[in-house]
Amino acid sequence: MLIDRIWYTSRHPLSYLLRPLAWIFAGLGTLRRALFRVGFKQSIRLPVPVIVVGNITAGGTGKTPLTLYLAKQLQLLGYRPGIVSRGYGGKAQQPLCVSGDSDPLICGDEPVLLARSGVPVFVFSDRAAAGQALLSACPDVDVLLCDDGLQHYRLQRDIELCVVDGERGFGNGALIPAGPLREPASRLKKLDAVIVNGQHDSISHPCLFQMSLQPGEFYSPVNAPRHAWQGLRVAAVCGIGNPLRFFNTLRTLGLVFSEHAFADHHAFVAADLPDADIILVTEKDAVKLAVLADVRIWVLPVIAELTPDLACWLGAEIARLKHR
Incomplete structure (x- = not known):
């Protein structure tokens, strides 16, 4: 770019x-x-x-x-921690409580990923107001x-x-x-x-x-059975701030794939997905791709x-x- x-x-x-x-x-x-x-x-x-x-x-x-x-x-x-975030790319007009299945187009992709940890998450452009709303809703935080x-x-x-x-x-x-x-x-x-x-x-x-961000085990958001990927066409797709880090991580795992990088916080549609047998994505991108329910998608989590x-x-x- x-x-x-x-x-x-x-x-x-x-x-x-x-x-x-x-x-x-x-x-x-x-x-x-x-x-x-x-x-x-x-x-x-x-x-x-x-x-x-x-x-x-x-x-x-x-x-x-x-x-x-x-x-x-x-x-x-x-x-008992709570998390507040701007919800980049979201459309929240007031402090909004985020759950693991919230719409990322409304609250942003990263807050949904954070909420899946089970910690209370609120988003709003005014983080002070988001914090006040979170503490009011979750007084034990x-x-x-x-x-x-x-x-x-x-x-x-x-x-x-x-x-x-x-x-x-x-x-x-x-x-x-x-x-x-x-x-x-x-x-x-x-x-x-x-x-x-x-x-x-x-x-x-x-x-x-x-x-250091250590890769975890690939998983399928739709619980597709995993088979050997040898001989299959593999593509890596991401819309993050530093796509090279994701691609390099995949290479350290010995994978061979085509690269498809989009802008950070890209709103994916089905046409963005390449013609491939296996599509590897980040957890952040998986939040936005979930609506497609594509059995080719496999997610690589990372652990700090x-x-x-x-x-x-x-x-x-x-x-x-x-x-x-």
Whole structure:
């Protein structure tokens, strides 16, 4: 894609042409943060600890698998987490409770995937309002995870976690639209912890964690019987922020396939599916493809693994917040 070539090539000429727009974007971002800081724009503090999971680059970095990991680990620590999300691509006009079979066209694909974990999930463009609605509906929730909320300053937060794509890093280091950065890389210094998805030796932070996404077992959403795939035409289809990561994961499993990448959050229709015997997709894309009930579709789940122990660190941070 052209945008990837612009953002992840060090000296692409279009990046330089877009720099004036990036300066305007940076100025507006600085002004917006200042308005929240001085109280001109109102921010909301919720009565439970709020943990924001986000990134400073556009595109996928692995926030959703990390949010699922954190929700599970918090439950193991005895907490009752809830999740709020914008619901990117959805059409919710008010705070909306999401279930595992909700319509992704209404609430977004990632919230549906998050809701399938059994944790309460609410979506709305105003994450503070979503959090208030969640706590009203689920008063036993005692800690809130905000998926992709690092730049949503209306919701006050207690812990900020940033996920960095270890493969792509910060690209050319420029702000949108000249580069992939939503905020300057210096923003990392103000974060509580940085989680690198993959390897990236140039990133340093006092509280740095390494994340790897381990592939699980393929499954069929319609419970189709699995047979040997040798000799069959296999295709990999995805509409995620970094399709190369999905394709590379499949290659590590020894699979040979044709690649079919769509834009992030693509709304799939039957015509998008290639002529193949087996179609491999991500869990995120499977949410939107479920309506097609295509027996050729097989889903590859991924599970986040963290080193050192992020859950232990997070539990200590929450305990500190509750006793301050």
